[in-house]
Amino acid sequence: MSRNLLPLLILLGAASMPLPATAFELKSVKIDLPDSDKMFEGPGSDAINNNCLACHSAGMVLNQPALSKQAWTAEVNKMINNYKAPVAPEDVGAIVEYLANVKGAK
Amino acid sequence: MTEKAALRYAVTRRQLLGAAAGVGAMALAKPSWAQTKLNLPLPDGPDARAITTAFPQKGPMILQRTRPPLLETPFEVFDKGVFTPNDQFYVRWHWALIPTDIDVGKFTLTVRGHVNQTLSLSLNDILHGLPSVQLSAVNQCSGNSRGLFQPRVPGGQWANGAMGNALWTGVRLKDVLDKAGVKPGAVQVRFKGLEEPVVADAPHFMKSLDIDHARDGEVLIAYAMNGEQLPLVNGFPLRLVVPGWYATYWVKMLSDIEVLDQPDTNYWTKVAYTIPDTPHASIKPGETDVKMIPINRMVPRSFVTNIASGQKLKAIAPTTLRGIAFGGDCGVASVDYSIDRGQSWRSTNLGEDEGKYGFRQWQTQLTLPAPGAYAILVRCTNSNGVAQPDTPNWNPAGFMRNVVESMNVSAV
Numbered sequence: 430m431s432r433n434l435l436p437l438l439i440l441l442g443a444a445s446m447p448l449p450a451t452a453f454e455l456k457s458v459k460i461d462l463p464d465s466d467k468m469f470e471g472p473g474s475d476a477i478n479n480n481c482l483a484c485h486s487a488g489m490v491l492n493q494p495a496l497s498k499q500a501w502t503a504e505v506n507k508m509i510n511n512y513k514a515p516v517a518p519e520d521v522g523a524i525v526e527y528l529a530n531v532k533g534a535k
Numbered sequence: 536m537t538e539k540a541a542l543r544y545a546v547t548r549r550q551l552l553g554a555a556a557g558v559g560a561m562a563l564a565k566p567s568w569a570q571t572k573l574n575l576p577l578p579d580g581p582d583a584r585a586i587t588t589a590f591p592q593k594g595p596m597i598l599q600r601t602r603p604p605l606l607e608t609p610f611e612v613f614d615k616g617v618f619t620p621n622d623q624f625y626v627r628w629h630w631a632l633i634p635t636d637i638d639v640g641k642f643t644l645t646v647r648g649h650v651n652q653t654l655s656l657s658l659n660d661i662l663h664g665l666p667s668v669q670l671s672a673v674n675q676c677s678g679n680s681r682g683l684f685q686p687r688v689p690g691g692q693w694a695n696g697a698m699g700n701a702l703w704t705g706v707r708l709k710d711v712l713d714k715a716g717v718k719p720g721a722v723q724v725r726f727k728g729l730e731e732p733v734v735a736d737a738p739h740f741m742k743s744l745d746i747d748h749a750r751d752g753e754v755l756i757a758y759a760m761n762g763e764q765l766p767l768v769n770g771f772p773l774r775l776v777v778p779g780w781y782a783t784y785w786v787k788m789l790s791d792i793e794v795l796d797q798p799d800t801n802y803w804t805k806v807a808y809t810i811p812d813t814p815h816a817s818i819k820p821g822e823t824d825v826k827m828i829p830i831n832r833m834v835p836r837s838f839v840t841n842i843a844s845g846q847k848l849k850a851i852a853p854t855t856l857r858g859i860a861f862g863g864d865c866g867v868a869s870v871d872y873s874i875d876r877g878q879s880w881r882s883t884n885l886g887e888d889e890g891k892y893g894f895r896q897w898q899t900q901l902t903l904p905a906p907g908a909y910a911i912l913v914r915c916t917n918s919n920g921v922a923q924p925d926t927p928n929w930n931p932a933g934f935m936r937n938v939v940e941s942m943n944v945s946a947v
Contacts, residue, residue, distance in 0.1 A: 453667070453704065453759060455658055458767050459636040460591035465601035484631055484733045489600040492581060494687035504689055511802065513737040 467491075473530065476523035480516045481508070490532070498529040573597065573609070575694040576844065577682040592766035594622040599691055603628035603730075604768055608696035613859050614840035617886070617894040618671075619699030621761050626768045627676050627697065627782070629740045632731040634788065635767065642772055644711075644756070648725075648794035651716030658772055662758060665706040665714075670755060671893030672778040673700045673861045674785055677808055677830050681933030686820050688933040695838060700861070700894040703776045705757035709750045711792070717746065723795045724749040725804075726775050728788040742784050742808075743799035744777065753778050756789060778892040779864035781830050781934075783808045804829060809932075816935045817928035833863035834937045835923050837870050837897070837915035842944065848903055850946035856883070856901040859894045862917030863937075866891030873912040874903065877925055877939070880914065891918065903946035911942045 465486035469477045481490070496504070502525050508514040509521070516524065574582045575597070587598040590606060597607035606626040612619060639658050646654040656664075676697035681690050691697070712724070725743040732739065748754065755776040758764065765771040770787030777784040783803075799805070809827040810816035815834075818825050837860035848854045860870045866888070871880040886896030903909055916922040927938040 453662060455639045455662070455758060455764050455772050457637060457639045458592075458764075458771055460767055462591070462604065462633065462635055462768075463587075463589040463601060467601075485603065486601040488598070489605070489691075492584070492599060492692050493689055494577070494579065494581075494682075494692065496687070496689060500689065511738075511806070512732070513734045515734060 469527065469531075471531065473523060473527045476520040477527050480514065480520050480524060484508075484512070484514060490528070493532055495532055495534045496528075497534045498525065500534075501525050501528040501532070504528075575682060575692075577692060577694065578685055578687065590626070590768060592622060593626070593768065594620070596623065596626070597694075597696060599693065603631045603633065605691050605693075606768070607693055608699055610694070610696050610838075610840070612696075613838065613894075614857065617700055617859065617889055617896055618702060618761055619894075621701070621763055621766055621769065624674075624699040624701065624760070624766070624769055625676070625697045627691070628730060628768070628787075630730045630732045630737075632733055633768075634729045637767065637772055637788075639772060642790075644773060644790055644792065646711060646715040646792045646794075648792075649718045649721045649796040650712075650794050651718060654711075654715045656711070658758070661706055661711075661756065661773070665710050667704060668707055668755060669702055669704045670753070670776065670778060671700060671702050671890035672776055673698060673833070673893060674776075674782045675699075675833060677781040677783050677934045678932065680936040683936060684927070684929060684933045686929075688931055690933050700859075701760040702762065702889075702893075703755055703757040704759035704762070705755040705773075705776065707752055708754040708756055708775070708792075709752050711756060712750060712794070715794070717750070717794055718796075720796045721746045721794045722797065723799050725793045725795055725799050725801070726784075726786040726789055727791040727793070728770070728786045729790050730788060738802040740786075741799075741801050741803055742786055743795065743801070743804045744784060746794070748777075779832055781808075781833055783830065808934075810934050811930050815924055815928040815937075816930050818930055820929060820931075830934055833861075834935060835863045835867070835915040835917040835921055836861060836937045836940075837913045837923065838940055839911060839913055839942050842911075842942065844942045844944070846944050847947050848901075848944050850903050850906045853900040853902050855898065856911070857896065857898045858913060860897055860913075860915040861894050862891065862915065862919070863921070864892075864917075864919075866918040867895040867897075867915055868918045868920070869916045870895075870897040871914050871916070872899065872901070873914070874901070874909050876910060877912055883913075903944075906946050908943065908945050911944060912939050913942075914939045 467487040585598040599605035608625045612623045644656045679697035682692035723743045727741045757776045773789040775786045811818045812826040812828045839858040841857040870883045883897040883899035923939045
């Protein structure tokens with residue numbers, strides 16, 4: 430390790446941020462990421478709750494701006510076609526309908 | 536921004552600044568903000584966001600999405616200096632299966648594909664077997680400021696805090712590729728990290744760089760940011776650093792490097808993260824049949840960091856105006872400001888140059904000549920002579936916003 434210390438120290442001297450004056454070592458990390466238990470609410474929310482929350486939390490959708498029904502249809506199709514969301518075909522209409530109602534452009 | 540949104544944001548920012556100043560906390564690494572919510576200046580909303588401290592190794596962050604995490608840096612942080620603290624550096628993941636237990640003794644980085652010798656490098660091999668280099672560079676999400684697009688577009692609804700600057704320590708990608716021995720005929724290098732999609736047949740997140748770019752000596756494999764190991768959610772233990780390019784290329788938890796002898800056609804390179812091949816990647820809403828290309832180099836930006844929109848300033852008295860700028864794919868040549876809607880511009884003083892790819896602080900003394908309402912415009916011109924445009928760009932993905940920022944203040 431000592432043969433690697435010198436170049437690192439030279440770099441440390443030239444750097445603007447203080448680094449520990451020892452050769453850099455990494456420490457193992459174990460964490461728990463928080464989850465969200467937020468659900469979509471109101472009439473017609475079953476399909477979106479059942480199909481969409483495996484991949485992402487609801488907050489992402491609720492933070493979206495108001496979009497046209499056409500735009501929501503494109504979003505749902507993108508999730509299915511590009512990101513392989515396993516949405517039952519009979520639920521697609523209900524998901525779009527919910528989004529257009531709750532997050533629709535007025 | 537609507538007037539109402541601007542006002543709400545200003546109030547929140549003043550509250551934050553006031554709370555921090557009250558305990559003399561502006562210089563501390565972790566201000567003890569009591570706020571749990573704030574309003575972002577997003578036109579027509581929804582603009583309310585929670586401030587979360589629930590993410591391990593992270594301080595107060597604006598919660599855009601819990602899973603997979605999208606965490607925005609509170610804008611006040613950018614006034615502290617050119618290096619963004621690790622615990623408030625923004626976070627953006629694509630897929631929800633993120634390893635949360637990384638054993639540094641077991642982690643390996645594979646180098647394979649169109650090479651003479653497949654490598655399986657331990658972290659020890661990387662930290663102690665290759666020359667160490669350091670570089671200051673801005674990491675900015677392609678969609679930073681997407682929430683400010685009008686008409687609005689779907690995606691992460693960021694304000695301006697999906698960016699940060701760090702001093703990255705690591706090894707040159709070139710040195711790692713040379714160790715494996717790139718074969719003649721290599722065209723691109725593809726990078727993959729440990730995150731995995733929830734759905735098995737969904738496209739694994741991968742990004743590619745052209746072989747000459749990958750071997751330019753500036754692209755790094757970083758094991759430290761700002762002198763410390765990366766927070767797990769920022770890509771521990773290894774992250775690709777692509778100076779001057781948008782963060783989509785800065786693959787987190789980098790575990791696999793594949794040298795390709797054919798152009799990469801994977802979804803994340805060919806379909807996602809593409810921009811119109813037009814000036815400022817801009818088109819008219821609804822315009823179709825536009826040639827799309829992968830997003831690439833960043834463009835210049837500048838921000839005021841010490842004054843909030845809506846703030847009252849003293850007329851006919853000097854006020855310190857301060858902020859940050861970055862050149863994008865090169866250094867900052869100048870930052871100018873205007874108080875007459877861009878009819879005339881005055882220069883500011885640039886702070887120390889910590890590296891052409893990093894943030895540069897700027898400062899000036901501003902005197903508003905009479906009571907009344909003003910818009911303060913700030914404009915960065917980079918060392919390639921490219922200046923921020925005075926009208927916003929628009930594209931359906933909400934990428935590459937870099938319009939001249941305008942801040943409403945009143946002189947009293």
